[in-house]
Amino acid sequence: MSRSAALELDGVVHQLPVVEGSEGELAIDISKLRDTTGYITLDDGYGNTGSCRSAITYIDGDAGILRYRGIPIEDLAGRSSFVETAWLVIFGKLPTVEERNRFADLLGENSMIDENMRKHFDGFPASAPPMAILSAMINTLSAHNPELWNVTDDDSMERAAAALMSKVRTIAAAAYKSSIGEPKVYPRYDLKYADHFLHMMFSVPYRDYQPTKEVTAALNLFLMLHADHEQNCSTSTVRMVASSKANLLASCAAGVCALWGPLHGGANVAVIEMLQSIQDMKMPVAEYVRKVKAKEDGIKLMGFGHRVYKNFDPRSRILKKAVDDVLAQQHASDPLLDIALELEAAALSDDYFVSRKLYPNVDFYSGILLRSLGIPLNMFTVMFAIGRMPGWIANWKEIHDDSKGRIYRPRQVYVGPTGQSWEPRSER
Numbered sequence: 214m215s216r217s218a219a220l221e222l223d224g225v226v227h228q229l230p231v232v233e234g235s236e237g238e239l240a241i242d243i244s245k246l247r248d249t250t251g252y253i254t255l256d257d258g259y260g261n262t263g264s265c266r267s268a269i270t271y272i273d274g275d276a277g278i279l280r281y282r283g284i285p286i287e288d289l290a291g292r293s294s295f296v297e298t299a300w301l302v303i304f305g306k307l308p309t310v311e312e313r314n315r316f317a318d319l320l321g322e323n324s325m326i327d328e329n330m331r332k333h334f335d336g337f338p339a340s341a342p343p344m345a346i347l348s349a350m351i352n353t354l355s356a357h358n359p360e361l362w363n364v365t366d367d368d369s370m371e372r373a374a375a376a377l378m379s380k381v382r383t384i385a386a387a388a389y390k391s392s393i394g395e396p397k398v399y400p401r402y403d404l405k406y407a408d409h410f411l412h413m414m415f416s417v418p419y420r421d422y423q424p425t426k427e428v429t430a431a432l433n434l435f436l437m438l439h440a441d442h443e444q445n446c447s448t449s450t451v452r453m454v455a456s457s458k459a460n461l462l463a464s465c466a467a468g469v470c471a472l473w474g475p476l477h478g479g480a481n482v483a484v485i486e487m488l489q490s491i492q493d494m495k496m497p498v499a500e501y502v503r504k505v506k507a508k509e510d511g512i513k514l515m516g517f518g519h520r521v522y523k524n525f526d527p528r529s530r531i532l533k534k535a536v537d538d539v540l541a542q543q544h545a546s547d548p549l550l551d552i553a554l555e556l557e558a559a560a561l562s563d564d565y566f567v568s569r570k571l572y573p574n575v576d577f578y579s580g581i582l583l584r585s586l587g588i589p590l591n592m593f594t595v596m597f598a599i600g601r602m603p604g605w606i607a608n609w610k611e612i613h614d615d616s617k618g619r620i621y622r623p624r625q626v627y628v629g630p631t632g633q634s635w636e637p638r639s640e641r
Contacts, residue, residue, distance in 0.1 A: 222250055236271050253624045260520075264449060264621070269302060269607050270441045277524035281441060282306070290531045295436040296320065296406050299603035302441050303374050303610060304367075317405070319375035324400030324409065326350075326383050327357040334391045343595045344478075346388040347381070348469040354380060355462045362460055364613060373461055374606045381602055382406075385595045386413035392591070407432040410599070415587065427542040428586055431535045435582055438528040438575060439597055441604025443521070447471035447478070451605045455612040456621040468605045469598050478594040481580035484516040485590060488549040488556075488581075498555040506565050516577030517560060523570040532578035539585045550581050 216231035218241045227250055230242040240263050247253050256262045271280045279286040282301050289298050293307075300308040300316050308316065330353060337346055354377075355362055361376045363369060379400075387397045390413075398413045407429050415422035424432075442448070450471040455464040472478035491501050504512045519526055540547060557573055560566040583593055612618055 220250075222252060232266075234266075236273070247624070253626070255626050259449075264444055265452060265611075267444070267608070267611060268305065269604065269611070270443045272443050272521055274519070274521040275523050277522060277527050279442070279527050286438065286527055287531065289437060290434060293437065294406075295433045295440070295600075298437045298440050299374075299378060302603040303607045304371075316371065316375055319372060320379045320406060321400075321402040321404075321409075323361075323372075323376040323379040324383055324402070326354070326380050326387075330354075330357060331387065331397060334387055334397070337388075337391065339392055339394065341388075341392070342473075343385065343388045343392065343592055344469060344473040344598070346391075347384060347595055347598060348466045348473075350384045350388075351377075351381065351462055351466040351469060355460060362462055364461060370610060374603075377461060377465065377606065378602050382410040382599055383413060385592070385599055386410060388595070389414055389589070389592055405429075407436065411586075425542055427539050431539045431582055432586060434531065434535050435579060435596065436600035438531060439579075439600030441601070441607065445477065446474070447601065448604060448608050452608050452612055453621045455609045456618060458620075461606065461609050461613075464609045465602065465605045468601070472594060472598055472601065478597045480516070480574075480576040481583070481597070482590055482593050484553075484576050485549065485580040485584060485593075487513075487515040488552050491552050492548055498552060498559055502556070502559050502563065506563075514556070514560065514566070514571065516580075517566065517573055518569070518571040519574045522572070522574065525572045526574040528575040529573045529578055532575060532582055533573075536578055536582050536585060539582070543585070545585075547581065547585060549584070553577065553581055 216233075217228040218231055220227045220229055227246075229246070232240045232242050234240070243254055254262070269282065271283070272278065281289060281298065282305055284301070284307075289301075293301075296317055297308060297313055300312065330350065333350065333353060334346070358376075362373055364373050383400055390397045396418060398416045400409060401412055404412055408424060411424045411428070411432065412422055444452075447468040451464045451468040454467040459467075475483065491498065501512070502514070504510065505514045536550065540550065557577070560571065560573075579597075580593060583596055584590075588596060
């Protein structure tokens with residue numbers, strides 16, 4: 214039995230269809246509202262607006278649930294790899310052994326970027342933000358090997374996805390090397406995805422970097438946990454651009470630009486800066502918490518709370534253990550982690566934060582994890598982009614595969630001046 218919602222406008226009742234998702238989510242379909250009533254809805258920030266139907270990721274923010282293609286993130290974190298998870302996210306199912314091996318081979322084969330592209334890195338100043346380089350170089354890829362980016366079927370989609378995921382890590386590592394004045398390191402076909410990236414990041418001509426299994430596992434986990442997260446700012450941007458029939462590279466480059474914002478991909482940077490400031494000021498955590506609650510000097514508790522999750526971010530629990538494992542293997546302690554743990558304990562035992570559902574999110578621990586791996590602060594958001602690439606590709610694919618899809622075109626409520634007329638310059 215179909216359900217509907219009734220909306221009364223000017224004495225006339227309009228029936229609006231109710232749509233139910235596969236997990237029981239309910240939505241009121243207003244796609245024909247303007248045609249039938251002349252009205253539009255207003256929802257600043259899209260907090261109550263479903264922009265699409267998607268089969269990729271499910272989030273229940275109240276229950277702290279995250280699933281990729283129906284599989285809980287906890288299962289993937291304990292049993293899968295980033296490469297396998299990327300295939301799952303992009304193609305909708307866990308790969309067979311043959312598919313997994315073929316995709317891994319494609320990732321290795323496509324690691325190189327055109328030698329002429331390497332010259333572009335020299336055109337950026339050493340102080341150039343790595344995210345600026347990343348977005349520019351992703352677009353530049355479209356000028357090289359154009360046959361790779363012509364997606365017409367599943368085979369070409371697989372090649373394009375592998376090429377983009379592979380070349381993005383090469384670009385990211387080269388951007389880092391350029392910023393510190395070290396020679397760029399060529400890819401190695403024999404290394405797995407995370408090891409491959411670490412090799413290009415930290416090897417030097419006289420010594421290859423050899424990560425421990427704990428470091429490799431931690432990076433693999435970080436990337437997996439960031440693979441997709443429903444219709445966030447950057448993913449929605451990718452879909453918006455893709456709806457114009459823009460190619461995969463242009464759409465994902467736009468995603469990089471959206472992720473660059475401090476309210477999105479820069480959140481884990483803000484966490485480290487907060488912890489560092491507490492350490493530098495030698496401020497007791499209890500005093501910092503007091504200032505947060507009193508809203509003194511604009512002090513905020515970074516890494517707590519989430520736009521969607523009103524419970525623990527399930528990714529934060531998983532990352533916390535990974536941080537512990539890496540630091541234990543390194544026989545090292547991180548004073549910022551000590552502060553983080555004290556902050557977490559203080560916040561979780563304080564009704565001020567609990568009543569407001571301000572629980573640790575993924576950014577709270579991801580910054581500590583990246584720091585323990587030796588990733589510099591200005592590369593944190595780049596790491597996020599590498600991890601999120603499968604999700605962006607999957608969302609681009611949903612748009613690309615929808616033959617009935619329309620270009621995204623939100624409406625607005627105009628609140629500017631009215632009845633204005635042009636005045637000659639002499640009269641202004």
